[in-house]
Amino acid sequence: MADFNKDAQELLDAIGGKDNVNAVTHCATRMRFVLNDPSAADVDRIEDIESVKGTFTQAGQFQVIVGNRVGDFYNEFSAVSGVEGVSKDDVKKAGTQNMHWLQRLMAALAEIFTPLIPAIIIGGLILGFRNILEQVEFGMLGGQTIVETSQFWDGVNHFLWLPGEAIFHMLPVGITWSVTRKMGTTQILGIILGLTLVSGQLLNAYGVEDIIAGEVPTWNFGFFQMDMIGYQAQVIPAMMAAFLLVYLEKWLRRVIPEAIAMIFVPLFALIPTIFVSHAIIGPIGWQLSTWLSQGVQWGLTGTFNWVFGFIFGGLYAPLVITGLHHMTNAIDLSLVAEYEQTILWPMIALSNIAQGSAVVAIIWLHRGDEKEQAVSIPSMISAYLGVTEPAMFGINIKYVYPFVAGMIGSALAGMISVAMDVAAFNIGVGGLPGILSIIPEHYIGFLIAMAVAIVVPIALTILFEKRGILTKWENDHLPIPKLGQ
Structure with missing residues (x-):
């Protein structure tokens, strides 16, 4: 670490000294700072430091690119500055002080979708591979698809729909979990809420023909009925339902005595949210999602x-x-x-x-x-x-x-x-x-x-x-x- 001592001291001086550092951590290649006064950082001086390969500011964080040895640099920086590092989540939270409301909103949206991206990417690859197997006709196969000429690949194609369906059709589960994770409420309640949106008891959202034909199962409460329609692959209804759960749980924790909170907060947060999600939020969210899709699709397929x-x-x-x-x-x-x-x-x-x-x-x-x-x-x-x-x-x-x-x-x-x-x-x-x-x-x-x-x-x-x-x-x-x- 000794070879970074001079550069770490130079970086500390160039960012405005110890008093200007609100929080610091590092990732795979970058030092990540939250500065009390970002304008005090001398960017030109920082980028002249031998170990530094560039800088940029994102999500309220001033980030200094060091490279693969950033861990060693970080340790040396902590030694010369006396500043203790914090977790990446803490740095993200501290970084909001340098962000306006729109940036905070986008950062929150990013933190909801970021944990889901690896699964979505894998799901996209699976669907792409499956469609090559079952849709592309090859001349060398006599104009047939791979699944039409091979029992093995036909089996692989069917098997891969298992994770493919889990990723995309059951996506609301991931969204409701991620929202509760981001907002700091009970994550298992988010998972259960998501499962109630895609339960096998419900008519699959892709059963359009059944919906049009009116063949929709219902919950009959005597004086009114409610359609049992699922929200497979639906993003906006899942997000709206999850935020209702989050804010209801937070409110209940403030008003219900701690002695009975373990029982009644989950009960009164989850059950009403599930009901409202199917009775009100789900249909509204689905309609909003449809309008959004139609608007974008119109732009993508219209005359211009x-x-x-x-x-x-x-x-x-x-x-x-x-x-x-x-x-x-x-x-x-x-x-x-x-x-x-x-x-x-x-x-x-x-x-x-x-x-x-x-x-x-x-x-x-x-x-x-x-x-x-x-x-x-x-x-x-x-x-x-x-x-x-x-x-x-x-x-x-x-x-x-x-x-x-x-x-x-x-x-x-x-x-x-x-x-x-x-x-x-x-x-x-x-x-x-x-x-x-x-x-x-x-x-x-x-x-x-x-x-x-x-x-x-x-x-x-x-x-x-x-x-x-x-x-x-x-x-x-x-x-x-x-x-x-």
Whole structure:
């Protein structure tokens, strides 16, 4: 750790000293600070420190990129500063002091969906693989699908629906659990609430024909009846029900004596929430979800859908910066629930590719800069695999023009994708592996859009630097200031 002593002391001074540190922790590659006065941090001085590979601010946290030895750096920083680290959750909580209400709302939404993303990605891969098995007709198989020619793969296809159904049809369980986890209430009650929304006793939400025909089972209370309809794969009804449970439980804990709270808080929180969820919240939430899906689908399939694709493709990367991109998870899942496919998600994968491609151009333009390559190469790989934050905050926003080049490339790719009606089965892995979630009949359209998302950002980034467009790049190759500085 001794080799980090000087750099740790320099970082402490540059961020405004010990008194300016509200909380600190670290992740896999970054020191994560919550500063009492973020403006006191001298970003230029920090980025000149030998061990530092870049900085950015996100979710109220000032983050310093160190690399794989961040654990050793963190220990040395704690030693020289006397500041004890806290958990990542504590840092997130402290970071809200530097966020306005919209950022807090988006951060809360992110914390609800983030724990679900690994399962959703796996589910997308499973559905993509199953559709290759059962929908793609291969010439070498005589124009038949794989399941039609192989009993083994037919069995695999049927078996994989077990986890596929658990992930997507039972998604409300994950949502209600995640909301209670985020809000600090009883998580098992959230799980039970979610299970009551997708119970096998209920008519499956996908039984549209039965609903239209009026063949819906009911709960008969004598003076009124209530339809027994499930909310499989529904996002908005599950979120609304979960928040009702959370706030009802919190209120009950304030008014019910502690001596009997263990019995009556769960009882009076859960049972009324389940009833209201099926009687009021569920139908309202389903209607809101339907309207949202129909509105987005109208934009994606209407006469000027290419305009929608151009705008969304271009603006998705800025949405990531603000945290608003987490809203697209709910929209995508609503589209899949309503239409069994999503035209929106492929554009997200293309945006990942575009930002990664802009970093490729920077790697080539700045070849030989080993310090920058320690950030640019891993961030490029990360972006191509669907995680763009390291690429955007570590490289593209730092220089501005590659970020803009990536936005333009993404806008053009999004326009092509929507114009060609490219659709995915569901959310999956972003970036280059995103093709695994694309409906096979749209492979060609996605590959064309992907080529645009690769070539255009690289070409524009090189052009912008060579012509001095959107950059203050000088002959001495000093990096331009960050946005907002």
